[in-house]
Amino acid sequence: MKQKHSKNTAQAQRGGKPGPTPPAAATAAAIDSVRAPWFELGAVLLLVAAGASGMLVADHFKLVELPGCGAGSGCEQATNSFYGKVPGVGVPVSFVGLAYFGSMLVGWLASRGRVSWSLRGLIWLGGFISLLYVGLILFAGLFCKWCLAAHVANFVFLFVVERVFRPLRLTTGHVGLTAAVFAALMIGTVGYDATRRAAREERGRELNEATKQQIEQQARQSTSSAASKSASMPPSTGAAVSTTQAAAADPSTPATKPVPTAAQPALADGRVFTGRYRLGRPETAMRVVMFTDYQCPDCRMFEREVMQLVKKYPDELSLSIKHYPFCTQCNPGVPNLHGNACWAARAAEAAGMLGGADAFFKMHMWLFEEKGKFANDEALGRGVAAAGLAWEGFTDKMKSPETLANVKADIEEANSLGIERTPMIFVNGVELKAWNVAGGLTKMVDELAAAKLPARGPENDQPPAAMERLLRLFTETAP
Numbered sequence: 001m002k003q004k005h006s007k008n009t010a011q012a013q014r015g016g017k018p019g020p021t022p023p024a025a026a027t028a029a030a031i032d033s034v035r036a037p038w039f040e041l042g043a044v045l046l047l048v049a050a051g052a053s054g055m056l057v058a059d060h061f062k063l064v065e066l067p068g069c070g071a072g073s074g075c076e077q078a079t080n081s082f083y084g085k086v087p088g089v090g091v092p093v094s095f096v097g098l099a100y101f102g103s104m105l106v107g108w109l110a111s112r113g114r115v116s117w118s119l120r121g122l123i124w125l126g127g128f129i130s131l132l133y134v135g136l137i138l139f140a141g142l143f144c145k146w147c148l149a150a151h152v153a154n155f156v157f158l159f160v161v162e163r164v165f166r167p168l169r170l171t172t173g174h175v176g177l178t179a180a181v182f183a184a185l186m187i188g189t190v191g192y193d194a195t196r197r198a199a200r201e202e203r204g205r206e207l208n209e210a211t212k213q214q215i216e217q218q219a220r221q222s223t224s225s226a227a228s229k230s231a232s233m234p235p236s237t238g239a240a241v242s243t244t245q246a247a248a249a250d251p252s253t254p255a256t257k258p259v260p261t262a263a264q265p266a267l268a269d270g271r272v273f274t275g276r277y278r279l280g281r282p283e284t285a286m287r288v289v290m291f292t293d294y295q296c297p298d299c300r301m302f303e304r305e306v307m308q309l310v311k312k313y314p315d316e317l318s319l320s321i322k323h324y325p326f327c328t329q330c331n332p333g334v335p336n337l338h339g340n341a342c343w344a345a346r347a348a349e350a351a352g353m354l355g356g357a358d359a360f361f362k363m364h365m366w367l368f369e370e371k372g373k374f375a376n377d378e379a380l381g382r383g384v385a386a387a388g389l390a391w392e393g394f395t396d397k398m399k400s401p402e403t404l405a406n407v408k409a410d411i412e413e414a415n416s417l418g419i420e421r422t423p424m425i426f427v428n429g430v431e432l433k434a435w436n437v438a439g440g441l442t443k444m445v446d447e448l449a450a451a452k453l454p455a456r457g458p459e460n461d462q463p464p465a466a467m468e469r470l471l472r473l474f475t476e477t478a479p
Contacts, residue, residue, distance in 0.1 A: 038164040039113035045157040046105040052150040053097035057189060060092055065297060066146060074143035083136050091190055093133075097150055099185035100126055107178030115165045118175040127158040273429055274458035275320025276349075276406065277357040279310055285453040286317040286445055287461060291324040291414050291424040294345065294372030295338035299423045302441065303368050309445050316449055320458075321364060322410040323348075324422050330404060331411050343398070344372040345407045347380065350398035351387045363387040418466030428453075429461025431469070 058064045060079070069075035078084055085092055104126065107119060115123075130151040137147060274289060288306060292299040310319055325341030326334045344367050352360030366386040374380040377395070384394050397403065414424065425432040427444060463469075 035113050035164055038160055042108055042113070042157055042160050043105065045153045045160070046101055046108055049150040049153040049157070050098060050101035050105055052146045052153070053094055053101055056094035056144075056146050057092075057098050060094060061192070068145055074141075075146060078137070078142035078144045078147060081140070081142060083133070083140070083142070091186075092193075095186065095189040095193070098189065099182045101150065101154070102185050103178045103180075103182035106181045107174045110177055111174045113165055115161060116174060119178070120161065122175065122178065123158055123161055126154055130154045272457070272459040273426070273461040273463060275322050277352050277360040278318050278320045279357065279361050280318030281315065281455070282318075283455040283457045284316055284318040285455050286313065286448050287428050287456075287458055288317065288319045288441075288445075289322060289426045289429075289458075289461075290319070291322045291410070291419060291422055293323075293325050293338055293341050293422045294348070294367040295341045296326070296372075296422045298421075300368050300371065302423045302425065303365075305439070305441055307365070309442060313445065313449055316455075317445065321348075321360075322414065323407045324411055324414045324419060324424070325407070326422065330407050333415070338372065340373050342407065344374075345410075346398050346403040347374075347383065349403040349406045350394060350400075351384070351389060353397055353402065354394065355387060355389050359387045359389055416466060417463055418469045426461070426463055428456075429463045431463060 055064065055066055056069075056075070056079075059066045059069055059075070066075065079092065079094070083093070086096060104122065107122075111119060133147065134151050137143060274287070288309075290299075290302065290306065292303070306319055309317055323345040325331050325345050326337040327339060327341040328334065328336040330342035330345070348360055348363050348367060351363035363383055363386070366383040370379070370383065374383060380395075381391055384391050417424070425441060427441075427448070432441060432444065
């Protein structure tokens with residue numbers, strides 16, 4: 001018998017007919033074939049958990065807008081709560097979740113399901129932490145579906161490991177790889193967050209400086225304008241009242257249109273820096289002009305912020321809109337990022353032509369709610385109805401040369417000002433450079449409102465041309 005076994009082994013080594021498979025090897029192969037689908041399920045569950053955590057990290061960096069994670073949502077409350085950060089460190093828990101689930105996925109794939117005692121310990125540690133956070137979510141009422149998705153997937157993964165797989169031996173090989181990946185992910189996310197925070201602080205300083213300069217500039221203009229009026233005003237007899245004074249005394253009396261003076265310059269070609277339709281009074285202390293794209297996520301964020309400011313300061317702030325679609329149908333000098341942006345801008349213009357400023361801003365808000373998209377006439381019809389307009393004749397007006405000419409005029413003006421992105425926001429003719437500071441526009445407007453600036457018309461605002469803007473940026477950033 002021993003000689004026969006040796007003969008079969010020799011034949012197998014020479015490439016002949018292999019000998020019989022040892023019973024132990026056959027059993028191991030059978031077990032592996034049974035475990036294979038469960039191993040793949042474990043990988044999918046870890047991928048789901050890592051993906052959910054990754055989406056929360058992306059939301060933290062404002063790279064995406066997660067459904068159900070807007071203002072006032074459970075996600076926002078959970079993120080901003082005490083439990084949303086690692087105590088004593090301040091690192092968002094979502095960073096740790098992404099690092100843990102991502103590294104566990106790598107360790108799981110490397111182990112091929114041959115779970116060591118040390119890897120099993122990490123799995124149980126993750127399950128315990130998930131249990132704690134699910135308890136916090138339930139008892140504190142911080143419902144976050146992305147958090148729950150990560151933790152539930154982790155629970156199911158733990159069940160799969162305990163139901164199907166058994167630890168084989170005490171080893172640290174896969175744990176070492178898992179720890180290395182965990183460290184790399186943590187260093188990457190925390191480092192990136194620190195870089196962004198430093199950039200936000202720098203933009204915050206720019207915002208403070210711009211606000212300070214604007215207050216000083218407005219004060220100088222106000223003093224200069226008052227001196228100019230005093231010098232040119234005839235001696236008062238006390239018997240006559242000017243039209244402007246009467247308008248100030250009686251809000252129902254229409255004020256005459258201000259005439260540009262040396263202290264109140266118009267643009268080089270005689271135009272004033274404002275949009276065709278204005279939300280707010282003709283003369284206000286704060287005049288916001290925004291170049292926008294209805295399919296731009298950042299523009300949508302700022303539209304919500306500025307509308308809150310219009311409600312907060314109805315007498316002190318006005319808003320006008322200009323178009324800069326990132327769509328080559330009407331703007332050939334840009335990347336073709338937003339396929340319907342030109343038609344969205346023309347729809348807003350058509351609403352303004354047919355129904356004035358009220359219809360324009362109703363269509364403006366509807367377009368942002370729909371992210372600048374309307375697939376067919378039925379969808380567009382809902383926007384037309386929201387603007388309080390009749391459908392008949394609307395599409396003819398939208399497709400007319402006038403709407404295209406207005407959009408192109410805004411594009412040309414934006415290019416003359418050196419636009420690089422949307423939104424491009426101006427307050428009293430001064431560009432908001434720190435546009436992507438969270439709440440930056442609100443901070444600037446609040447400080448300007450506290451300074452009690454005088455109400456003025458848009459003829460006082462004169463942003464620099466593209467070349468002058470470039471030179472200013474160069475001198476500001478030069479060492």
